[in-house]
Amino acid sequence: MTTTPHSDWSDFDNVPGSPGTAAAPPPPPRRRRTGLAAAVLATSLVVGGGAGLGGAALWDATHEETATSQQNAASTTATVADQGDISAVAGSVESVAQDVLPSVVKIDVTGEQGSGSGSGIILTSDGLILTNNHVVESAAGGAGSLSVSFADGSSADAEVLGTDPLTDTAVIRATDVSDLQAAAIGKSANLGVGEGVVAIGSPFGLDATVTSGIVSALDRPVNVGSDEEGNSTTYPAIQTDAAINPGNSGGPLVDMTGAVVGINSSIRTAASGSGQSGSIGLGFAIPIDEVMPIVDQMAAGETPTHARLGIRISDAASGAGIEEVTAGSTAADAGISQGDVITAIDDQRITGADSLVATIRSYRPGDSATLTWQRDGEEQQAEVVLDSDATQD
Numbered sequence: 138m139t140t141t142p143h144s145d146w147s148d149f150d151n152v153p154g155s156p157g158t159a160a161a162p163p164p165p166p167r168r169r170r171t172g173l174a175a176a177v178l179a180t181s182l183v184v185g186g187g188a189g190l191g192g193a194a195l196w197d198a199t200h201e202e203t204a205t206s207q208q209n210a211a212s213t214t215a216t217v218a219d220q221g222d223i224s225a226v227a228g229s230v231e232s233v234a235q236d237v238l239p240s241v242v243k244i245d246v247t248g249e250q251g252s253g254s255g256s257g258i259i260l261t262s263d264g265l266i267l268t269n270n271h272v273v274e275s276a277a278g279g280a281g282s283l284s285v286s287f288a289d290g291s292s293a294d295a296e297v298l299g300t301d302p303l304t305d306t307a308v309i310r311a312t313d314v315s316d317l318q319a320a321a322i323g324k325s326a327n328l329g330v331g332e333g334v335v336a337i338g339s340p341f342g343l344d345a346t347v348t349s350g351i352v353s354a355l356d357r358p359v360n361v362g363s364d365e366e367g368n369s370t371t372y373p374a375i376q377t378d379a380a381i382n383p384g385n386s387g388g389p390l391v392d393m394t395g396a397v398v399g400i401n402s403s404i405r406t407a408a409s410g411s412g413q414s415g416s417i418g419l420g421f422a423i424p425i426d427e428v429m430p431i432v433d434q435m436a437a438g439e440t441p442t443h444a445r446l447g448i449r450i451s452d453a454a455s456g457a458g459i460e461e462v463t464a465g466s467t468a469a470d471a472g473i474s475q476g477d478v479i480t481a482i483d484d485q486r487i488t489g490a491d492s493l494v495a496t497i498r499s500y501r502p503g504d505s506a507t508l509t510w511q512r513d514g515e516e517q518q519a520e521v522v523l524d525s526d527a528t529q530d
Contacts (some may be wrong), residue, residue, distance in 0.1 A: 144373045228393050233335045236395040240320035241337045241388055243286040243344040244268055244295070244309070248275025256338035256388030257285065258320050259307065261433070264293070264311035267432055268387030269402055270300045271361075273307050285311045286344060298437025299498060302364040303443055304372060304498065305402055306428050308386075308435040320389060323396025325375060325424035328352050336379040336401055336420070338388025349420070350379030356485075358495040359421050361403050371494040374421035375399045381420030385490055390422040427499050444500040444523040446508075448473065450490045455511065456480040457493035471508055471519035480516075481509035497523070 225232035240259045244266075246252060259265070266285065276297060277282050283295040284375045293311040310318075328334075332352045340346050354376040377390060381401050390399035391511030399422030403451040407417050431441045447466020450457045456478040462469050473479075479487050483506055486494045500506060502525030509518050 141394050145386070167282065199522065211370050230333075230335055230347070230349045232395060233391060233395045234337070236392050237320065237337055237389065238345055239288045239318040240348070241345070242266060242287065242311075243339040243342075244272055244387065245284045245286070246273055246276050246281060247283075248281030250275050254339055254384055255386040256384065256401070258387070258389045258400070259317050260322075260436075262315060262317045264295075264314040264317060265298075265436055266309050266311060267400065268307050268309060269400065270302050270305045270307045271402075272387045273297055273309060274300060274302075277307075278301075283309060285309075287317070288345060291396055298438065299441065301428075301431050301435060301441040304428050304431055304441070305361065305368055305370055306400065306423065306431060306435070308432055320391075321394075321396045322425060322429065323392055323394070323398045325426045327399045328355060328392065328398055330355060333393045334375075334377055334379055334398070335391050335393070336377065336381050336385060336388065336422075337391070338381075338385035338401060338414075340380075340382035340384040342384055346385075350377050352376070353378050353419075356495070357421065358489075358491040358512040359403055360491045360494070368510050369491075369494055371491055371498060372402075372423050372427065373495040373499050374403070375421050377422065378418040379420060380416040380418070382415045385420075389431065399423055400425065400428070424499075430501055440527070442502055442525045442527045444497050444502050445503060445526045446497060446521075447524060450479075450493060452489040453478045456487045457490050459510075467521050467524045468508075471521045472517070473508070473510060473519075474512070476512070477517075478511045479508060480511055481507075483507050504529070 148492060154324045203299065223368060225235055242257045244257050246254065247253050255268060257266040257268035260267055275281050275299050276422045278297075284292055285295045288293045293314050295309045295311045298308045298310055330352050333349065334352055335347060335349045337347050352375060354374040357376045358371060359374040360369050360371040375390060375398065379390070381404050385401045388401050389397040390401050392398050401420065403421045404416055405419040406415065434441045442526070445466070446468045447463035448459055448468045449461040451460055452458065459473060459475050459477045459479070462473055462475060479493055481487055482493070482496050487496065487498055500523050502523055505520060506523060507518060507520050508515060511517075
């Protein structure tokens with residue numbers, strides 16, 4: 138499936154610059170949740186802008202203590218509280234951070250386009266790590282080198298096992314490591330808007346950084362570009378106000394049990410120009426349910442596959458307009474023709490090209506779905522079995 142990339146979205150740029158085995162991930166849901174977001178935000182997304190320092194020093198220099206007003210006050214001595222060894226409360230941000238930090242790594246990349254860094258999630262005790270494709274793509278195919286830094290201060294070289302530009306995911310393996318603490322994999326389908334979440338990663342190269350917030354929205358269609366064949370990198374994102382910045386890419390978004398529910402991947406900023414900018418509370422993560430089957434394929438050395446309708450689309454007034462239908466495809470078998478407008482898949486409303494691509498990306502080849510489309514003002518429906526892009530010519 139192809140579509141014109143939406144220029145408002147971008148993934149993170151690379152930023153210059155631990156110990157157990159998780160239980161097997163649960164199978165992904167075969168049907169998607171309801172409530173795909175109606176539209177993509179209109180403000181521009183620009184990743185950039187360095188982090189500023191010196192605020193505390195400025196405050197100290199311009200706010201001198203006025204002791205004269207206290208000269209006649211009685212002298213007192215502050216009581217020093219002995220807090221002792223206070224344990225983190227279960228379900229708190231502190232508790233989540235303690236549980237998850239050992240399973241998050243910093244990834245340093247050196248490639249033909251220079252050096253950079255991102256984050257990653259430990260999947261197995263012997264060094265399998267999940268990250269974003271855009272973090273490691275410059276080192277794929279032996280074009281560069283990777284180094285992984287763990288929470289205990291140790292580091293190891295790593296190699297790229299597989300990349301998937303369409304979901305912006307990649308799997309790498311750290312070499313000669315053992316007894317790493319694998320992350321617990323949760324279910325993004327269980328998330329609710331307003332639920333607390335924690336993001337962990339290496340923003341601007343600052344490893345082991347923890348931020349927290351809530352789930353701001355679910356199934357937000359995010360388009361961050363396209364591959365060499367014009368297929369768009371679009372996914373139904375988890376939107377969060379947890380501070381996410383360049384360098385957080387590939388790190389986990391976790392729920393308050395410490396289970397990974399998303400992969401932090403893109404942000405929207407209010408900045409203009411080409412300089413890097415930071416978070417304004419609009420961060421986006423790839424739902425973990427959608428990518429675990431693809432992660433399994435990459436880990437096994439297989440080429441990732443994706444569900445496919447076999448159409449070329451564009452935005453339409455009430456959905457996704459059909460520009461072209463591939464002969465023999467799922468869409469052709471369903472009776473869809475050029476000029477039709479797809480308005481829903483199952484019970485999810487389709488509002489444009491991005492929302493259709495994002496919705497299809499949440500299915501797997503062989504899944505069934507009900508397509509609804511408009512033709513000459515009349516609604517039509519068909520039950521289809523989604524094809525695989527592995528079978529395309």
